[in-house]
Amino acid sequence: MCYLYLIIFFFFFLLQQTSALDKITASKFLTDPETIVSSNGAFKLGFFSPPNSTHHYVGIWYSKLTTNNVVWVANRNNPLTDSSGGAIRISEDGNLRVLNAQNQTLWSSNINVSVSSQTNISIASEAQLLDSGNLVLTGLEGMILWQSFKHPTDTALPNMKLTVNKNSDMRKMLQAWNGPSDPSFGRFSVGIDSFAFPQLVIYNNDQPYWRSGPWNGHIFTAIQNNETDDFNDAGFILENDRQGTISITYSYTNQSVLSNYGLSYQGTLTQRWWDESERKWKVAWEAPHTKCDIYGKCGAFGSCNLMNSPICRCLKGFQPKNKLEWSKGYWEHGCMRKTLLQCERGSGKEDGFFRVKAVKLPDNPAWLIGLDENECRNQCLKNCSCIAYVYDSSIGCMSWDKDLIDTEKLATGGVDLHLKLAHSELGNSSGKVAIIAATGSLLGAATVVTLIFILWRRQTHKRQGKKLQRRKTVSDILGIDGNQDQVEEVPLFEFEEVVTATNNFQDTNKLGKGGFGPVYKGKLEDGQEIAIKKLSKASGQGVEEFMNEVLVISKLQHRNLVRLLGCCVGGDEKMLIYEYMPNKSLDSLLFDPVKKELLPWKKRYDITHGICQGLLYLHRDSRIKIIHRDLKASNILLDKNLNPRISDFGMARIFGEKQDQDDTRRIVGTYGYMSPEYAMEGRFSEKSDVFSFGVLLLEIVSGKRNSIFWYEEDSLSLLGYAYKLWEENNVISFIDPAIVDTYFSGQFEEIQKCIQVGLLCVEESAQDRPNISTVISMLRSELANIPHPKPPGFNHSQKTKDVGSSFGQSQQSSSTNHTSVALLSAR
Missing domain, CATH: 2.90.10.30 (Agglutinin, subunit A)
Incomplete structure (x- = not known):
């Protein structure tokens, strides 16, 4: 019996402990x-x-x-x-x-x-x-x-009901962390901004940063679900008592899957779920997801569309308030009406409506209760202050009497917006004009055919003349004696053709400026977009560098190298014509506090591999061995898919098949990227490019520019700072805050490995650095044991001022390149 009591007591004790x-x-x-x-x-x-x-x-x-x-x-x-x-x-x-x-x-x-x-x-x-x-x-x-x-703090879990009322702080449903290591209140929050038309809004402090569009009883009208994987039945349930209380519940049918909505310290609201098979979080939806998602991206009466270039355009019947700013991509001041409405002029034909299809509705609508669609239209037409209206069967009648802000063309979903315009802006054609056109079409057919034939003949002769011109070599035009076999077939463009393509080198087509000279965007007659690098007369570089780039790049063909389309030489003008890279250069995104959001870690990692492949081709796989000598972020161009292309071969040197290094008295390059042996002694080799790549790799991870970085406590350069943190096993502090969230998503080891490889590439002694093929093996984890890095070259910062560019940024943004120098010195 005693044993029985002991068993019962033990069981009761265990039960108590388990329940606690x-x-x-x-x-x-x-x-x-x-x-x-x-x-x-x-x-x-x-x-x-x-x-x-x-x-x-x-x-x-x-x-x-x-x-x-x-x-x-x-x-x-x-x-x-x-x-x-x-x-x-x-x-x-x-x-x-x-x-x-x-x-x-x-x-x-x-x-x-x-x-x-x-x-x-x-x-x-x-x-x-x-x-x-x-x-x-x-x-x-x-x-x-x-x-x-x-x-709640920064995360909404399934079945968590978030409730707001008129007496609560509506902007604090979720409050982001202040940083990756600081849970205190950050500047971003999520809330509801209206009880009439509830919509989710991400606030940056007190200013809207993104909004979901109004709730129509089923969905938020501007949220486009990706419908990815097994996560397409998740969503919101919104309850609005119309008395000043709103509750939102996030639910998911498959409750066995871990999922949540989280607001990052960078202002991104993410719906994610845990993929057990891959042991990592996957993103089902996030906002803001594109540039068009940013609140008011195109200003008042502007509309954002990712499929357009540029992405911002004025709504029909409107024009930019400041055409110069608009042409340069500054859209925040928006657009203004071209023609006053009839009710504003007091005379003329009656105003009408133009339907803008499938858009994210503008912010700040008014709700007109109890009106059907026809009444909604008539009410807006009669009200002179009414700018636009929408009728949605789930919401009812909405109208706007203030500036239309935050309008976006949506790929799927959206609502049709009826925009009030003056009669002359509607583009209506009268029946009379149509009849005249139909009658005249038969009479004019012969004339049209004749004109087309004449134009075709002229264009044929013109193209044949261009082909004859382009059979000349660059050396012929410049009058240089040399081996003609050195330069491959490089087309020569007529000067007039380039002038036309750039609209006479208009400032609006200017992409940037480097040491070589300005770079312009152009469009040829066949619609092909090109980038024109124009040798400035004030540049210290001339025919030698011009010919060097033509000589080198004409022999190279690789997907990670920029492609030279041709040259143009007219009088004193010398230009290089390249394929156009729509995303400009790596540094224009990487070092921009806003644009760097376009470079998540996976994309940065892919860019790193692409640069490696381009260098491997230059050093080992091409029929001539090339040392670039000026590898840097501004010389990495990005195509429409953000794939990297190495550019700017004006300083490149061709090596013999068995040649390992060379010397020069003319040291040209970019401070912060030059290896110690090259900067101090004029010796350059493959390992010089490897050093530059190592600097670039550490910049990609940190989001910081080496040439202007200075760690005040120890006067360290970016390289020295990276090595210090590596030795302290504290590399998380080195990672760009824009990608530091990957620390939580299973990619930290990958980032850590890139820092280790970057430090190996910037070691002081050239013989200690790996070659580029070994770098690739390290990054691909093909090597079991990666060496421990030694202290880098240029460990301490020189605190040198920015001094401009030595040799152009092929397609830079409007900012000039920081810290490039050209040094003339004897060894």
Whole structure:
């Protein structure tokens, strides 16, 4: 019998312990590093420290994942500054509190319990972590006193109901972290901005950054789901009582899949799910996703369309307020009406409506209750201040009497917008004109055919003349004696043809300027877009560099090298004609705080591999061995798919088959990218390019420009700073904040490897650096053991001023290249 009592007692004790694994009670509290786990094992509550931080927080995260994904933080604005003595417990007043070693409250559930219910509340209360990830605090008889789902931080979990009312701060449904290692309130938040037309809005501080379009009873009208993988039945449920309270619930049918909505510290709202087979998070939807998603991208009365170039255009009947700014891509001032409406002029034909199909509706509509579609139209037509209207069967009648802002053409979905225009802007053709045109078409047919034949004959003769001209070599035109076999067939463009293509070298077609001279965009008669690099008369470079680039690049054909289409020589003018790269140069994106968002880690990694393949071709695979000597971010051009193309071969040198290095008295290159042996002694080789590549690789990872970086504490360059953090096993601090989120998505080892390879490439001694084929093997993980890096060359910063470019940025943005120099010195 005693044994039976012991068994019963042991079983009861085990049951009590098991039931307490997911709870905090008045007698059981947590200290760092203790945790509790939900009964299904999905979520864990306890103390954690973000990457690269010594602060401690109480949070909830997924317990079974290889990466710590925190979904809720208690004391986000009041961290524990030391790991000893921190506790989370239920206090005597029944509140859940986070305490430090001095027993000071860092965070509290902050509930008010009535006097009548306070009896024994500290004994009766308990906090339990539910299987949903919700932390609930219950009082007597299981009454819920407080729950974390009512106080979310930056993440919405399935079935979490987010409620706002007119008395609450609507912009704080979700509040982003302040940084990858700082859970405190950041500048981005998600909220609802209207109770009449509820829509999700991401705010950047107090300014709209993105919006979902209004809720039509089923969906947010501007959200386009990707319908990817097994994650296409997730969505929002919105409840609007029309009395000033709105609730949004995110739900998902397949509850076995881990999923959430999260607002990143960079302002991106992401719907993601955990792919167990690949052991990583996958993104089902995110916003803002494109440049057109940014609020008010094209200004008032502008419309954004990713399929257009440029992406911003004025709505029909409107024109840019500032045509010069608009032509340069500054669209924020928007557009203005070309022709006043009849009701504004007081005379003329009646105004009408132009239908703008499938758009994201402009912001700030007014709701006209109880009108059908025809009444909605007539109401707007009669009201002179009405600019546009929309009738949607699910929403009803909407109209606008203010500037139309944040309009976007959508690939799928969207709503048709009826824009009020003056009669003359509608483009109507009268029946009389149509009859005359039909009658005259027969009489004019013979004339048209004759004109077409004459034009065809002229164009044929013109093209034949150009072909004869292009049979001449560059050397013939420049009058240079040399081996004609050195230069491959490089077409020669007529000067007039280039002038026409660039609209007489208009400033609006100017892409940038480098040491070689300005670079222009042009379009040939056949519609092909080209980039023209024009040798400036003020440039220190001349025929030698011009011929060198033609000589080198005419012999090269590779997908990761820019393609030379031809040359143009007219009088004193010398130009190189290249294929046009629509995304300009790598540095125009990588070092721009906004545009770098277009370069997530996967794309940066692909760009790195493309550059490696281009260098491998130059060093080993082409029929002539080429040392580039000026590899840098501004000389990496990006095509429409952001694939890299190495450009600018004016400084390149051809090596003999068995030649390993060469010397020069004329040291030309870019400060920050030149290897020590080249900058100091004039010796260059494959390893010089490898050094430049290493610098470029570290810039790609960090998002920082080596030539202007300076770590004040130790006067370190970017290379020295990277090596310092590598030695301290703290490379997370080196990673660009724009991609640091990949630390949580299983790509950290890949980034870490790139930093290690970059440091190997910039070692001081050339013989210690790997060649480019070895670099590729390292990046592909084909080598089991990668060496430990030695200290880099140019470890300390010179704090040198920016001094301009030595040899053009083939297709730069309007900014000039930082820190390129040309040095003339004896060794």
